[in-house]
Amino acid sequence: MKKVIALVAALTLSMGMFAGCGSSEPASSASSSAAASSEAVSSEAASSEASSSEAAAAVSGVVNTDGSTSMESVVKALAEAFMAENPDVTVNYSGTGSGTGIESATAGTCDIGLSSRALKEDETAAGAVSNVVALDGVAVIVNPANTVEDLTVEQIAQIFKGEITNWSQLGGADLEIAVYGREAGSGTRGAFEEIVGVEDACKLTNEYSSTGDVIGNVASNENAIGYASLSAVGDTVKAVKVGGIECSEATIKDGTYAIQRPFVMVTKDGAALSDAAQAFLDFAMSPDAAEIIAAAGAVSANA
Structure with missing residues (x-):
């Protein structure tokens, strides 16, 4: 009788241990799966963020500016700083005078016109848009x-x-x-x-x-x-x-x-700029450009 009782107790203990091992293994597997899933999501998010950042930084092309000779120092300083951050962009400057720069912008023969005076009514009527960069x-x-x-x-x-x-x-x-x-x-x-x-x-x-x-x-x-x-x-x-x-x-x-007087970057109403030209205009109009403009001898209008 004692042998039977001992045998039953041993069997019971063995079954309990077996059950405990069985419940532990699935929990471990579930935990590993969740961690793997989380890592995959994080990896995808990081990859997506990196791709977005690379896309935003991937600006390339040529930006032609034309107009005021008085704006030469400011425009060249802005162009140098912008090209250092965007090595695939070339910003060109041509000093032909404000009147010619405004006409070139509205005619579409340059990306951004340069005027060292406020625009006149007939110029705005012809589609010239004033973007005041500096004073x-x-x-x-x-x-x-x-x-x-x-x-x-x-x-x-x-x-x-x-x-x-x-x-x-x-x-x-x-x-x-x-x-x-x-x-x-x-x-x-x-x-x-x-x-x-x-x-x-x-x-x-x-x-x-x-x-x-x-x-x-x-x-x-x-x-x-x-x-x-x-x-x-x-x-x-x-x-x-x-x-x-x-x-x-x-x-x-x-x-x-x-x-x-104002220093004006002139664009044409209703005409979309290239990605490179828009990025350069945004940079010139941003508070980040204030020190560059000041070093060139003018005062940022957007600081």
Whole structure:
């Protein structure tokens, strides 16, 4: 009898152990399957995210910009930074003047036009769209040897209209003033003449086709006066104060410097840009471009 009881107990124990082992194995398998499934989902999500990121970064092509010579420093700085991040994109710059740049944008012969003045009503009516990238001061420049340091807007207007003709009338040397300016169609000329109030009334000694030419000729003539984008002014000429206010990034930003204008990237209404051109425009208009624009001598309009 004792042997029977012992045998039954042994069988019972064996069955219990067998049952325990049986329930443990499926649980382990289920856990492994769930982990594998989770890893697969995570892998797919990571792969999808990587593919999206690669697709977003895969911008390529050529972007042609055309227009304002005053915007050269800003546009080239933006282009250099953008191309460093997008090595498959080439951004070209052509300095033909604001008027030509606006016409090229609306005619579709360039991707982005460049204007260093606000668009006119007839230009917007023709489909030109204004994208203000930066603000720029138009500096009134003289030769570094000139002792005149400060002029009012009224005095500047009188000089450019031929009403003041000698520097001695302004406290300077007894020298006849040589008045230099830009050619018709220049955005810098248009902005300067509109703000100073001398449209269609300027009496220029010479006019030039680029900002660099104006600066170079003022630098080589002690009698000369001209105007140029602050972003282009170096140490070869001197920017006089206007109404006691220096032309600087700070005074342009706070609005105290009187002679300032917008830097505009021009697109055509209803015409889609290429992916590369749209990406470059978005970059130029973003807060990320503010430091690049400032280093080029202008003030970001979108910081």
